[in-house]
Amino acid sequence: MPPPIPTPDVDTLDLDTRQASTLTRRALTWLVALLLLVVTSAVLMVVVLRGEEAQEADRRRTADAQWLDQSLRFHLRRLETDLGALAQQAQTGPPAPRPALGGPWWQQDGQIAFHGWVPAGATLPADTVARGQAPALQTMLDTTRSLQRAAYAGPLPSLSEAHAPWLWLAVPHFEQGRFVGDYVAAVPLDRLLADALPGWFLQDHRVALATDHAPMRPLDENTFMAPINLPGAQLQLEVQLLGNQALLAPRAFFAVAMVCLAGMLLALVRLWRDTARRQRTEARLQTQLALRSAMERSVPLGLCAWDRDGHLLHVNQAFGRLVGWSPSELLRLAATPGQPLPYWPAEQGDEFEQLRQGASDPDRQQAGRVLQLRHRDGQPIEVLAHSAPLVLAHGEVAGWIGSMLDITERQRVERLAARQQAQLEASGRLVAVGEVASTLAHELNQPLGALSSFATGLLNRVREQRIGFDDIVPVLERIEGLAEKTGRVIQRVNAFARRQEMTRQPLALTPFVARVAAGTDLPDGVRLAVDLPPGDGPVVPADAMLLEHALRNLIVNAGQWAPLHTPATTPDEPRVRVELVRSADASAAGIRVSDSGPGVPPEQVATVFDAFSSHRPGGMGMGLAICRSIVEAHHGRIEIARSPDLLGAQFTLWLPLNP
Incomplete structure (x- = not known):
């Protein structure tokens, strides 16, 4: 014969029957007083006399x-x-x-x-x-x-x-x-x-x-x-x-009647307050019971209650669905002496002791702990457990309550997200490598092409024996200069790709722009005009090597687009102009590069700085993207407009004057 199933009654743990009995006796006392006052209320006839008066x-x-x-x-x-x-x-x-x-x-x-x-x-x-x-x-x-x-x-x-x-x-x-x-x-x-x-x-x-x-x-x-x-x-x-118009006798009777009426009203008020207090208490208890029952039915949290000795008192339906056992079955198993709970793995220790210690530790109680349960079909379940003491109205701890939330799926998703994050970081590294490779290919294309041209020309003239020793030296010097330039390009791209800390030093823009413009090779027939103020001009904090790379790219890009003009727009020879300007609030200096080409169409303005987005035949689409990255690293910006006099594209590098 199975042991009797205990009937846990956690709803009445906080009820004080002695207080309820005292309230009942007090109500009866006031009721007797009310009956006595009703007998005395016969004198209210005096009120009628007062009304007649x-x-x-x-x-x-x-x-x-x-x-x-x-x-x-x-x-x-x-x-x-x-x-x-x-x-x-x-x-x-x-x-x-x-x-x-x-x-x-x-x-x-x-x-x-x-x-x-x-x-x-x-x-x-x-x-x-x-x-x-x-x-x-x-x-x-x-x-x-x-x-x-x-x-x-x-x-x-x-x-x-x-x-x-x-x-x-x-x-x-x-x-x-x-x-x-x-x-x-x-x-x-x-x-x-x-x-x-x-x-x-x-x-x-x-x-x-x-x-x-x-x-x-x-x-x-x-x-x-x-x-x-x-x-x-x-x-x-x-x-x-004048004089007292009222009679004394009716007023005396009226005073007695008012005293009796006041006593009766006072008794009625006290009785009403006591009854109302009882009704509010009963309504509050009913509301709390209904609220607790509704919360247990609606929330997915599994709830368990134990007494001070560790005996299981109550489990809700959500906890039963979580472990695959009904609440009545779990209570029957918990009432069997020596019978372990089927959902609790033995290697985790005593369930009641762990939850009770968690309720005593404020840090653990706030953060919760991840525990592993076992479903009825043998599948492991990961839960987030919280616990709190069950405190009665007079402050005595009658037991503990624990709540458990199924986080098995969340844990699986978090592990999957961690793996995907690792894969994403690997993909990011591959993208960075590709960006460096594309930048190197874009930057080394011109010097390597020039090296190949010089080497081929020198080899052909040597084979034909049409060159002397004095003619070889200048060619080799040009090849040496191109090799050094290629090395500097590799250094700049390597530093930029690794996001190394830039060396920002005060840089005078007038001699800097003049030097970069003079050292930039433009296609044949393109005339370069440099409009610079006298002296050193504005001084900005900048990395000269990276800024030279960005400015040279803009000048080369303008020189490549300038010959593509049409007679309807610019009938003169292809031109490129480099000048220095200041912002309206004098907080930034600008290096402006204009050309006489067709300009940037409005529909391409939003994508002209995107990587691998080139609108020129044979272009890689990395030049302007690299320029924008360099300028933004200097806390500046690039603006695109149409040149009012050359009628082509106008790029302005704005650099802040203060670091």
Whole structure:
């Protein structure tokens, strides 16, 4: 009978059941407190009483505001009636300073600040109107004529800033449908409020006018605003209730109800926070479990977990696919005492000890180690292994976890890439040898041809006995010079091919260019012109031998292309010109070689410096490539253009003046 398969449960290693039990008991305690507070919540009826009290206060404020509006309107309507009577009297004579009317407006002085008749088309006297108020009063007069009823204006400032604002009233008068004029009166608002409101009302209320000149202070629960809307004017009265208007008993009940409500709310908040914390913890645990499961299913990493004693606790599906064994089979084999793991080679030592040591060593843990496993079919597998300790919430190490990535294919590719890199380096060396051989063939072609010509001519004249001793010496000297030149060419090409460090010394360009141009042989019929500044000219750091090689190649190349001109382009004799120029910023000096040939076509400019790319019959295509390599080794550049006067190609070697 096979041994029982252990059931590894690494998901619950970090759960604290005691903490969960404490949270449960705390929640029950708060629930009991909540039930007790629910019983106490019967006193919330006091809140209803408080609401009724607030509604009663609102109804009282509304009634007071309506009473104020009606009282003031009734008082002002009496004044409108008196002004209508005065308007009729004004047709017979000027109005009396104090009319003999029976109304309450005319019993005491000061109740009417101004009154008078304003005929149609006239305006109020200037001495009765405060500055800036004439437009408002004129609008009032126009309104009475248009609407044929009384109109108000204000509150407006009085003639004296020390007095209260005035309320203006105009009553129109018509005779046989024709507007005759208005009778106008100005009423001080403080006297209006003092005389119109009875004493019993003012015992419980303080009434004041709220104007722009006296901004309203913040209103409390005992203060409210009572608007008085009049035709053409709107008054805002601030009414303050005097004394304590609320009853003590409802407020006491309200305070008790609020205390009970606050306690119940506090208990609810604590219970909600505890429940929410539990829900977040459970959601976090579920998310972590789902995330870990999804990660194990999605990543190709093989994961293994061991306890502190080295017993295998868990392997994922990816590790099973890696070694060809299912996780259940591996766990069954690991539970068998003395049974080695089938995927681990014995020569590598103990698997658990190696991974545990790797988890303890920070350097090894970061870099990982390459191990070799054995597949179920016997094939070796190379893996990159990392390991880390399994640490619980309270800091105790419960085991170790290892991850293994299959790098068998990557190792094979790296070994193949190393072999290909070695082959590539060998090919590069062969290319370098070919470049040196091509350069030698290009450079030695001319001197060897000249040597062959001199030797053949000398041999023919010796055989024919047409030459004396004195004639042989110059020929041999020419042959000796060509041999030395050939040796120097071999030295230059050898040094350039091996990329030896150049010997850069200050070089005066004027004598250097003159010497190279004078020593360069050009085809017959090609005229060479040298345009150099006096003295030594610009001085550049350069290797004279390599730079001479590049300049000589350009001059020879120009001399070979110059005779290929057509009469349509350059009707004169073939010419080559060598000159010195400077850059616009004076940071570089240029050696310019121009010819009267056909020039470089635009489609060939991009390939003219490529190796083995020659557009001249019989050419190897190495001359310009070597020139560019030499100039770039001097941190310079070559520019190609068309000569503006010779109409041929123009090559400019730019060399920096500073090293």
